[in-house]
Amino acid sequence: AAPTYTLRFNHVLGPNHPYHKWLQVWADRVYERTNGDLQILVFHSSQLGVEEDIIEQIRMGVPVGQNTDSARMGNYVPEIAVMNGPYFVESLEEVWALNDLPMVQEWIDKLANEYGIRVLSFNWVQGFRHFMTNKPISKPADLAGLKIRTPPAPIWQESVRALGAVPTAMNFGEMYTGIQQGVVDGAELVYDNIEDHALHEVLDYVNETKHFLLINFEVISERWFQSLPKEYQEILVEECNKAGMEASYEIERDTAAKRARAQELGMTIHTDIDYDAFRKAGLAAYERLGLTKVREEIYRQLGKI
Amino acid sequence: MLRRVYAVICEWEERLARFLLTATLAVILFAAFTRYIGHPIAWGMEFATFLFAWAVFLAADAAFRHDRHPSVDLFVNLLPEKVRLGVKLFNYALILIFLAVLAYHGSTLTWTTRFRTYSGIPGFSYAWPTLSVPVGCVLLSITTILKARETWQALRGAGGCEAPGDGGDQA
Amino acid sequence: MTLVLVAFLVLLLLGMPVAFAIGIAGFLFFLQQPHLPLTMPVQLVLSETQSFSLLAIPMFVFAGNLMNATGVTKRLVEFARVVAGHMWGWLGQVSVILSTLMGGVTGSAIADSAMQARIMGPEMIRRGYSRGWAAANFAFTALITIAIPPGIGLVLYGSIGQVSIGRLFAGGLVPGLLMALAYGIVVSITARRRGYRPERERPAPVRDIARTGVATIWAIMFPILLIVTLRSGLLVPSEAGAAACLYAVLVGLLAYRELDWERFKQAAQSSILDTGMIMLLIAMSGLVSYAMKWEMIPQTLTQTLIGLSSNPLVILFIILVFLLLLGTVLDSTVIILLLSAILVPVMKGIGVDLVHFGVLFVITCAVGLNTPPVGLSMYGVCSILDCSVGDFVREGWPFFVAALCVIALMFLFPQVVLWLPNLIFG
Ligand code: NA
Ligand code: NA
Numbered sequence: 001a002a003p004t005y006t007l008r009f010n011h012v013l014g015p016n017h018p019y020h021k022w023l024q025v026w027a028d029r030v031y032e033r034t035n036g037d038l039q040i041l042v043f044h045s046s047q048l049g050v051e052e053d054i055i056e057q058i059r060m061g062v063p064v065g066q067n068t069d070s071a072r073m074g075n076y077v078p079e080i081a082v083m084n085g086p087y088f089v090e091s092l093e094e095v096w097a098l099n100d101l102p103m104v105q106e107w108i109d110k111l112a113n114e115y116g117i118r119v120l121s122f123n124w125v126q127g128f129r130h131f132m133t134n135k136p137i138s139k140p141a142d143l144a145g146l147k148i149r150t151p152p153a154p155i156w157q158e159s160v161r162a163l164g165a166v167p168t169a170m171n172f173g174e175m176y177t178g179i180q181q182g183v184v185d186g187a188e189l190v191y192d193n194i195e196d197h198a199l200h201e202v203l204d205y206v207n208e209t210k211h212f213l214l215i216n217f218e219v220i221s222e223r224w225f226q227s228l229p230k231e232y233q234e235i236l237v238e239e240c241n242k243a244g245m246e247a248s249y250e251i252e253r254d255t256a257a258k259r260a261r262a263q264e265l266g267m268t269i270h271t272d273i274d275y276d277a278f279r280k281a282g283l284a285a286y287e288r289l290g291l292t293k294v295r296e297e298i299y300r301q302l303g304k305i
Numbered sequence: 306m307l308r309r310v311y312a313v314i315c316e317w318e319e320r321l322a323r324f325l326l327t328a329t330l331a332v333i334l335f336a337a338f339t340r341y342i343g344h345p346i347a348w349g350m351e352f353a354t355f356l357f358a359w360a361v362f363l364a365a366d367a368a369f370r371h372d373r374h375p376s377v378d379l380f381v382n383l384l385p386e387k388v389r390l391g392v393k394l395f396n397y398a399l400i401l402i403f404l405a406v407l408a409y410h411g412s413t414l415t416w417t418t419r420f421r422t423y424s425g426i427p428g429f430s431y432a433w434p435t436l437s438v439p440v441g442c443v444l445l446s447i448t449t450i451l452k453a454r455e456t457w458q459a460l461r462g463a464g465g466c467e468a469p470g471d472g473g474d475q476a
Numbered sequence: 477m478t479l480v481l482v483a484f485l486v487l488l489l490l491g492m493p494v495a496f497a498i499g500i501a502g503f504l505f506f507l508q509q510p511h512l513p514l515t516m517p518v519q520l521v522l523s524e525t526q527s528f529s530l531l532a533i534p535m536f537v538f539a540g541n542l543m544n545a546t547g548v549t550k551r552l553v554e555f556a557r558v559v560a561g562h563m564w565g566w567l568g569q570v571s572v573i574l575s576t577l578m579g580g581v582t583g584s585a586i587a588d589s590a591m592q593a594r595i596m597g598p599e600m601i602r603r604g605y606s607r608g609w610a611a612a613n614f615a616f617t618a619l620i621t622i623a624i625p626p627g628i629g630l631v632l633y634g635s636i637g638q639v640s641i642g643r644l645f646a647g648g649l650v651p652g653l654l655m656a657l658a659y660g661i662v663v664s665i666t667a668r669r670r671g672y673r674p675e676r677e678r679p680a681p682v683r684d685i686a687r688t689g690v691a692t693i694w695a696i697m698f699p700i701l702l703i704v705t706l707r708s709g710l711l712v713p714s715e716a717g718a719a720a721c722l723y724a725v726l727v728g729l730l731a732y733r734e735l736d737w738e739r740f741k742q743a744a745q746s747s748i749l750d751t752g753m754i755m756l757l758i759a760m761s762g763l764v765s766y767a768m769k770w771e772m773i774p775q776t777l778t779q780t781l782i783g784l785s786s787n788p789l790v791i792l793f794i795i796l797v798f799l800l801l802l803g804t805v806l807d808s809t810v811i812i813l814l815l816s817a818i819l820v821p822v823m824k825g826i827g828v829d830l831v832h833f834g835v836l837f838v839i840t841c842a843v844g845l846n847t848p849p850v851g852l853s854m855y856g857v858c859s860i861l862d863c864s865v866g867d868f869v870r871e872g873w874p875f876f877v878a879a880l881c882v883i884a885l886m887f888l889f890p891q892v893v894l895w896l897p898n899l900i901f902g
Contacts, residue, residue, distance in 0.1 A: 060513050
């Protein structure tokens with residue numbers, strides 16, 4: 001029989017990104033455990049539309065989902081943006097630990113109850129983001145004056161500014177030609193983005209600054225979620241968390257291979273980084289956005305301070 | 306009286322659309338300039354598209370009034386005058402329903418989308434660009450009604466005792 | 477979905493403005509889907525106006541109108557007359573050259589065709605060229621801008637398919653020039669038949685060209701300055717149109733002193749009418765595109781077609797014909813977005829070079845911009861030149877055939893695409 005429930009799930013990444021594979025794995029497992037009654041169709045490269053539009057549709061109750069980030073969730077619950085701050089967390093285990101914090105749980109509930117956005121899981125970690133440029137970067141001062149393509153959201157902009165660069169908003173689609181022609185001097189991305197967007201053709205250095213551990217949120221419509229049988233709700237969440245952790249571990253495990261691949265493609269990996277200087281510089285971003293207290297509270301609950 | 310009010314509305318609609326398109330141009334140039342001097346603004350792209358949305362939906366009405374929206378007339382040109390005017394009236398009726406429905410749901414969306422902001426312009430609600438759609442649809446509806454009335458009069462003229470000429474139709 | 481397509485065709489034949497015909501048809505899809513609220517069509521229509529890359533269209537249209545208002549056009553045509561006036565259909569040849577140059581600045585065929593229809597259309601009609609021929613000339617020569625780098629279509633394909641964008645860009649150059657050559661031949665032949673006579677016996681002496689060149693220097697610098705500012709990193713492609721507007725204003729104010737407030741107002745007025753027309757069409761067609769995306773129709777059809785044969789050449793041929801047909805109802809960017817990920821592994825599997833296929837793919841989809849029932853570029857120039865779609869098709873078919881010939885050449889001889897990238901990248 002045809003499935004009773006169909007969820008269309010959209011993400012901005014390419015079909016070769018590990019997320020696409022693992023989102024499919026999630027879909028398959030849910031399909032199996034619900035005996036084919038709940039089907040998830042995964043759309044890569046934003047085929048279903050613009051991320052912000054999809055989030056709006058989610059709020060209207062449309063059976064769609066989106067892989068998104070805390071900067072966008074911060075539009076609704078501003079504190080969540082803290083998870084997109086520089087050096088906020090530095091290992092996968094810290095991300096898993098965030099799940100159990102009362103403060104984070106409050107944010108998630110608020111998203112569901114006040115804005116109709118159901119977070120299925122944020123155990124999806126794309127790995128460390130690095131500055132990719134045409135000159136080696138060791139300390140914040142080396143970034144001075146460099147225009148770095150940055151998403152326009154305030155937390156991204158302020159973080160990149162705090163780390164020493166000049167954040168420059170630009171469409172993802174125009175990044176390649178933008179760098180090639182020198183409109184911007186580089187970008188800050190994860191290893192998986194390099195080959196997906198042929199950036200090795202226009203950039204020379206991966207500077208392993210590790211300034212964000214990029215946490216993604218898998219969100220769907222709260223109204224639609226509540227229309228599912230309880231049992232299906234549990235399966236959906238459980239499998240999403242599980243697939244996310246597996247995806248994140250796989251990405252972490254493959255880092256060495258991806259670094260080798262980047263070198264093979266002609267990029268130089270620069271590892272001589274003054275992390276203390278970057279961490280210290282990054283604090284300014286939290287300060288400017290009024291997130292210092294939130295960060296401290298999270299760290300207290302995590303037992304980090 | 307009503308006619309005079311409408312003429313003023315049209316004048317201001319086009320004036321505003323011209324201003325918005327010029328403003329879009331200015332914002333794009335300003336954003337490129339700030340980047341060139343090393344202090345790029347984050348709100349340039351999105352603010353430009355905001356201005357552009359309003360320019361588009363006001364301009365779409367102006368273009369409709371000036372009969373600029375292309376159509377395919379291969380088939381309808383084969384029809385007798387009277388049938389052709391009838392078909393035209395039918396088209397306007399359909400368009401009017403469509404625009405009314407779009408305007409209604411556009412107003413709803415403007416309200417429900419108010420929490421969404423442009424990601425590069427914090428605090429600037431996405432309701433503002435969204436409002437351009439229902440406003441544009443209402444303006445387009447008025448134009449549609451006036452065109453329908455014109456067609457109706459032409460149809461009555463064609464149906465009367467006068468010789469069936471090809472006048473009256475300006476498409 | 478069948479209902480949507482049938483409704484669209486019926487409304488189109490009933491002579492309803494295309495933008496409304498496609499909007500109403502697309503809206504029917506949402507009425508059929510209980511899960512999709514009717515606020516969504518509003519959101520999607522708006523969303524089509526919210527892409528920064530798309531701003532190239534209004535900006536180049538505005539630039540075209542400003543060039544008319546400031547005397548830049550007049551001088552550009554004057555220079556062209558001296559250089560090319562000895563050729564049959566010389567204004568058509570100028571349009572070929574200008575599109576080839578604009579290819580280095582923009583990748584938007586809609587923007588280029590609309591701009592050139594504005595600046596050269598009136599001149600062509602004044603000299604007795606027919607509206608249908610002129611419209612087809614602008615619409616088809618604008619396809620050159622898609623092949624010549626930069627262009628968003630090749631970037632999109634390269635990103636989804638993990639194909640070198642540098643190679644794709646290099647691969648587009650020769651086909652782009654071949655298209656220019658093919659259109660040049662078409663102009664030459666059709667102009668003779670229609671009697672679009674040369675205006676001088678033989679090429680102007682170099683001295684005359686130089687003298688006119690100096691006198692019209694600010695006008696002929698226009699495409700060159702655009703390319704230079706873009707390549708030197710001052711602008712992204714979508715900003716180049718805005719820069720063209722600024723340039724026209726500056727030249728109009730400082731060099732030619734023909735620009736005043738009244739003329740600026742007229743240029744803006746003409747631009748909003750053009751923009752309102754083109755953008756409403758694009759915005760409304762977003763609804764039908766969305767229906768196709770939601771139902772994954774192009775993907776399903778492609779999967780079926782791939783299974784029809786095991787011969788690589790036959791598969792490639794079937795796919796190309798399918799893309800041509802699909803291009804008549806869907807915008808080329810949407811096709812590239814939906815089908816790249818499916819077609820790349822297939823092409824890899826049957827041993828077709830991915831750079832070769834990419835360039836072929838992007839150009840083939842783009843031909844649909846100029847064919848009924850949903851040819852966005854075609855409707856744009858037809859509205860600007862006040863020409864019927866019937867005339868466009870009747871008089872434009874030789875240009876269509878030329879485009880097909882170039883595609884056939886690329887299909888039969890992969891080296892047409894691959895020679896340059898192999899030369900540059902080894
Ligand atoms: Na041209
Ligand atoms: Na181009």
